[in-house]
Amino acid sequence: MKKLLLFLCCLLPLSAAAQLPVILHSHNDYVRTVPFWEAYSQHCASIEADVHLYEGQLLVGHDLKDLTPERTFDGMYVQPVVQTFRANGGKMWPGSQDRLILMVELKSPTEPELTEIIKVLEQYPDVFCSPDGVQVVITGNTPAPEKFTEYPKWIYYDGDIRDNYTPEQLAQVGMVSNSFRMFAKKWNGKGRMIDTELDAVKAAIAKVHAMGKPIRFWEAPEGTTAYFTFWKLGVDIINTDKPAVASLFFSDWGNKNFIMGKHEVQAGVTGTKKLDKATRSFSGFQNEKLQLTQCIPTYTPTYRNDGSNKKIKNVIFLIGDGMGLNQIVAGAYANNRDLSLLKLKSIGIQFYNPQDDFIGDSASGGSALATGRLSWTRHISANHDGSEEYSPLTDYFKALGKATGVVSLGDIADATPAVFYGHTSERDSTDRITRYWLTSDVDLICGPGTDYVEKPRQDGVDMLSGIKANGYSYTKDATAVNQVSGKLICLDNRMGAYATEETLGFLAEITKSSIEKLSKDSRKGFFLMVEGAKIDYAGHSDCFPASVIEQLGFDLAVAEALKFADSNGETLVVVTADHETGGLTLLDGDLETGHVLAVYNSDDHTPTVVPVFAYGPGSREFMGTYINIEIPNTIKRLVTK
Numbered sequence: 326m327k328k329l330l331l332f333l334c335c336l337l338p339l340s341a342a343a344q345l346p347v348i349l350h351s352h353n354d355y356v357r358t359v360p361f362w363e364a365y366s367q368h369c370a371s372i373e374a375d376v377h378l379y380e381g382q383l384l385v386g387h388d389l390k391d392l393t394p395e396r397t398f399d400g401m402y403v404q405p406v407v408q409t410f411r412a413n414g415g416k417m418w419p420g421s422q423d424r425l426i427l428m429v430e431l432k433s434p435t436e437p438e439l440t441e442i443i444k445v446l447e448q449y450p451d452v453f454c455s456p457d458g459v460q461v462v463i464t465g466n467t468p469a470p471e472k473f474t475e476y477p478k479w480i481y482y483d484g485d486i487r488d489n490y491t492p493e494q495l496a497q498v499g500m501v502s503n504s505f506r507m508f509a510k511k512w513n514g515k516g517r518m519i520d521t522e523l524d525a526v527k528a529a530i531a532k533v534h535a536m537g538k539p540i541r542f543w544e545a546p547e548g549t550t551a552y553f554t555f556w557k558l559g560v561d562i563i564n565t566d567k568p569a570v571a572s573l574f575f576s577d578w579g580n581k582n583f584i585m586g587k588h589e590v591q592a593g594v595t596g597t598k599k600l601d602k603a604t605r606s607f608s609g610f611q612n613e614k615l616q617l618t619q620c621i622p623t624y625t626p627t628y629r630n631d632g633s634n635k636k637i638k639n640v641i642f643l644i645g646d647g648m649g650l651n652q653i654v655a656g657a658y659a660n661n662r663d664l665s666l667l668k669l670k671s672i673g674i675q676f677y678n679p680q681d682d683f684i685g686d687s688a689s690g691g692s693a694l695a696t697g698r699l700s701w702t703r704h705i706s707a708n709h710d711g712s713e714e715y716s717p718l719t720d721y722f723k724a725l726g727k728a729t730g731v732v733s734l735g736d737i738a739d740a741t742p743a744v745f746y747g748h749t750s751e752r753d754s755t756d757r758i759t760r761y762w763l764t765s766d767v768d769l770i771c772g773p774g775t776d777y778v779e780k781p782r783q784d785g786v787d788m789l790s791g792i793k794a795n796g797y798s799y800t801k802d803a804t805a806v807n808q809v810s811g812k813l814i815c816l817d818n819r820m821g822a823y824a825t826e827e828t829l830g831f832l833a834e835i836t837k838s839s840i841e842k843l844s845k846d847s848r849k850g851f852f853l854m855v856e857g858a859k860i861d862y863a864g865h866s867d868c869f870p871a872s873v874i875e876q877l878g879f880d881l882a883v884a885e886a887l888k889f890a891d892s893n894g895e896t897l898v899v900v901t902a903d904h905e906t907g908g909l910t911l912l913d914g915d916l917e918t919g920h921v922l923a924v925y926n927s928d929d930h931t932p933t934v935v936p937v938f939a940y941g942p943g944s945r946e947f948m949g950t951y952i953n954i955e956i957p958n959t960i961k962r963l964v965t966k
Contacts, residue, residue, distance in 0.1 A: 344368060344421045345575040347555075348562040350428070350541055355385045355396070357568070361405045367572035368418065371426035371541075371562055374402050375465070378438040383445065387432075399445055402427065406459055410452045417459070424458075426499065426562075428483065430465035439463065443477060454479045462499035473497040484538065486529060500562055501533045505542035514546025518554070530559055549574065553913040553922060579612060583873040585659050585919030586618050595868040597928065602753035603739035603774075607821070607862060614825045615870035620919070621829065621877050623665040624884035626940060630894040632671065635942040637964050638850035638895035639727075641840070641886040642718070644694065645879050646687060646741055647861030647906030649935050651923070655869070656876035658914055658921045664877075665884040666900060671944035673937040677904050677953045680709070684932045687740035687861070688752040690903030690953060695719075695744040695854075697957040703752045705743050711750030718852055718957050719745045723766045725964070728847035730769035730839050732803075734820050734832055735858025737772030741903055745854050746770060756784045762814060763791040768846055769839060769853075770814045771803050773821030778814070804834050807841035823859055823871060824878040832857060833881035840889050850895070855882055864906030867925045872909070890941045897943055897963065901956060902935040 350371035351357070351364035364372050374385050376398045383398035406427060410417055417425040431438050446453040446461060453459055454477070464483035468475070473482060473494050481499030484490065486507075490498060508529050509522035518526065533540040539561030545551065547567055552574050555563050565571040580595055596609020645652070657664045679689035681701045692700035692707075695717040700706070706715045719729040733742035738755040746767045747758035759777045762770065763786070778788040778799065792799060796812045803817035820835070822828065836855050843851035857879030863872035883900055890896035908926035937956060939947035943963040947956070 344418070344423050345370075345572065346578045347560070347575060348423075348426070348539070349568060349571050349575070350426075350562050350564045351568045352543065352564050352566050353387065354568075355401065356387075360385075360401050364568045365405075365409065365417075365425075367568045368421075368423070368576075369565075369568050369572065370417075370423045371428060371462075372402070373428040373430060373464075374398065375430045375432050376438070376442065378433040378441055383438075383441055398429075398442075403445055403449070407449050407452050410459060415451070415457065424460055426460045426462055427453075428462045428464055431463060431467065432465060435466045435468050438466070439468065439476065439480075443480065447477070460499055464502065470494040486533060486540075490536075495536060495538075498536075498538055500539045500541050501536065502541040502543055502562075503529070505545035508542075512546065514548045514551035514554075516550065527558060534559070547571070549912055557915070577867070580868050580870065581922060581924055583615075583655070583659050583870045583919075583921050583923075585620060585661075587616070587918070587920075595866050595871070597862070597866040600862065600865060601739065603736035603743075603755050604858075604862070610823045610863070610866060610868050610871040612870075614823070615868070615874060617659075617826050617829070617874065617877070620660045620663070621881060622884075623660070623663050623668070623880070624887050625665075625668055626887050627891045628670070629891065630942055631940055632945045633894075633942045635894060637897045637942050638893070639844075639889075639897070640718075640722070640852045640960055640964065641889070641896060641898045642694075642852070642854045642960070643857070643879070643883055643886060643898070643900045644691070644741055644854065645857045645860050645876070645900070645902045646735065647864045647904065647930070648857070648876065648879070648902035649905030649909060649931075649933055651909040651911055652860055652864075652872055652876050652905070653936065655909070655911060655921050655923055656873050656880060658911075658916070659873045659919045660877060660880075661919060662916070664880045665887060666880050666938055669887075669898075669900070669938040669940045669944075671939040671948050673939070673947045674934045674950045675901060675937050675953045675956065676934055676951070678932065684930050685904050686752075686930055687903050688744070691741040691744040693953040694901070694903060694956055697954045697961070699952075699954055701750075703750070705740060705747050705749045705752055705754075705758060706745075707748045707750055709750070711748070714748040717745045718854075718960065719767050721961055722850075722852035722964075726847065726849040728768045728843040728849075728851040729766070730843050730851065730853040731767055731771065732769070732835060732839050732854065733772040733856040733858055735772065735856060735862075736821065737770060737774040737816065738777060739858070741856045741858065742770075742772055742854070756782055756786075759788065760784070760786060762788065762797070763795055765795065768812050768851075769806060769842060771806060771817070771820075771835065771839065773816065773818045775801065775816045775818055778816065804831075804838055806835070807838040807845070809842070810846060813842070823862075824874050829874065829878045830881050832878050833885045836882040837885045837889075840885070855886070857882065860902075861906045864909065864925060865928055867907070867928055869909070869921075869923045869925070872907075873921065887940060895942065897941040897960070898939065899947065899956065899960065900938040901953075903953075904930045905933045905935055906930050908933065 349369040351369040484498035484501040508525040541562035594609040689700040696715040
């Protein structure tokens with residue numbers, strides 16, 4: 326008994342989770358490992374028990390051979406329901422208004438079994454006889470519809486789509502349940518139903534809904550495609566023999582779905598505390614803001630100088646942190662299969678394994694992209710013990726007399742921007758990283774992080790005076806960096822916020838302003854790195870809508886880079902990621918509505934390869950498969966050839 330109670334204590338907190346978008350019906354619940362409690366913990370709001378009246382006892386089991394004296398209806402279902410309902414102050418789940426449907430299948434003749442069921446339940450009028458209590462639905466050997474009124478009004482019945490109920494009888498129908506095979510004999514839950522069967526299923530759903538009743542199909546297939554199909558078709562109660570699997574699929578539904586022009590998320594904040602020091606203060610994604618009313622515009626390049634052998638004057642290097650192929654494709658599906666990024670013709674694949682592990686992080690991946698040398702986890706452009714500083718692309722381009730810039734929507738001292746100006750064996754050493762600003766030759770450093778210069782530091786350095794002594798101006802408006810000539814540090818904390826419909830074009834605006842500034846600062850050309858940081862944050866937070874929106878915001882920045890590249894013909898644009906975050910898997914969707922259903926398989930980085938896109942002179946050199954260090958080495962080779 327103690328082990329059972331411990332097991333139940335582990336299960337019960339799950340029941341406080343947000344309610345599911347459908348009612349899950351735990352079919353033949355009594356065959357679960359822990360009847361009632363297992364389904365309850367998975368927020369199955371409909372639970373079914375087969376009950377026999379056998380030798381004066383109400384026993385639970387499918388057939389007579391399954392019955393034992395210990396498996397009583399009262400002990401397995403009535404008492405757990407009563408105790409839970411009362412313990413939660415008159416509701417079944419804390420924080421949820423969902424009512425529980427207790428479906429009782431009469432396996433014995435209607436009478437006297439139904440009368441005996443009523444005798445047991447009416448002992449708890451607050452639980453079973455109240456309009457706000459548990460709804461009791463009788464199935465199996467139900468009385469004929471004309472006899473419904475002979476029983477208490479708090480007893481409801483499982484209806485049949487083929488019956489013609491009077492209004493009075495219909496009032497006692499709790500749901501309408503029929504075999505799915507009445508309407509679709511061939512579909513196994515994989516792929517799409519054939520049109521004739523799909524039309525029949527839709528017609529059945531419409532008929533039941535016209536009756537004002539929820540519909541349930543038994544003998545229905547299960548699985549990812551089946552669950553999504555039934556949800557999309559409007560099935561109210563989904564029959565399942567796998568409560569844990571079905572519940573996991575529908576749990577946290579808002580964070581698994583993005584629909585263009587429609588709001589599917591619940592109020593609240595989705596965030597994570599699993600980020601590193603520089604980004605640990607991120608406030609999370611405000612769920613109500615994770616929606617877009619319309620698709621974003623995209624840019625079609627001219628391809629005039631794409632793949633040419635022209636001299637490269639400028640390089641724009643865009644890094645989508647955590648951006649794997651599925652993050653890109655999800656953004657495209659949501660945006661009518663259209664992204665500026667996907668209009669690029671030169672595409673490669675890069676591996677990003679670090680020296681010391683199988684899976685990389687932003688420090689090792691970013692360092693490799695910045696320096697062309699394999700790195701170690703958590704290292705910022707330095708060797709294994711930090712004693713040797715690896716030279717990043719910003720140094721290389723500065724030596725060529727070109728202007729350089731680093732722009733990030735993540736904390737400016739976080740790994741990806743830091744690898745282009747700082748050096749350390751520990752990415753959390755933010756004071757050491759930002760101290761490089763006192764000697765840096767990077768012309769533009771732009772991102773959130775005003776605390777690094779405006780608050781007292783542990784190392785006692787007066788950063789504001791120090792950066793000015795190094796020839797930097799200081800501003801807090803990232804959209805106006807083009808109005809300041811010369812070396813500039815811009816710390817704009819607006820860049821640290823998640824993207825919304827109102828701010829979706831923020832990174833694009835900053836990218837355009839940064840390009841204009843660097844173009845004016847050096848006639849010899851420039852190198853600019855732009856990071857879309859919060860695609861990664863979304864993966865760490867298991868927040869798919871945020872991933873789509875951040876991806877679309879990043880694509881707008883890509884469009885600005887492409888526009889500039891087309892305007893002068895001497896600019897190479899390279900777009901890639903430092904790693905993939907979350908193991909994002911696309912499960913289903915709808916092309917007409919821009920609906921994408923996806924799940925993360927992890928809340929951390931994964932070792933899956935990531936794509937590389939290139940545009941402009943030399944772009945074809947980035948086609949193929951290679952390790953990440955080849956990207957900066959190829960850039961350097963192309964610029965100096």
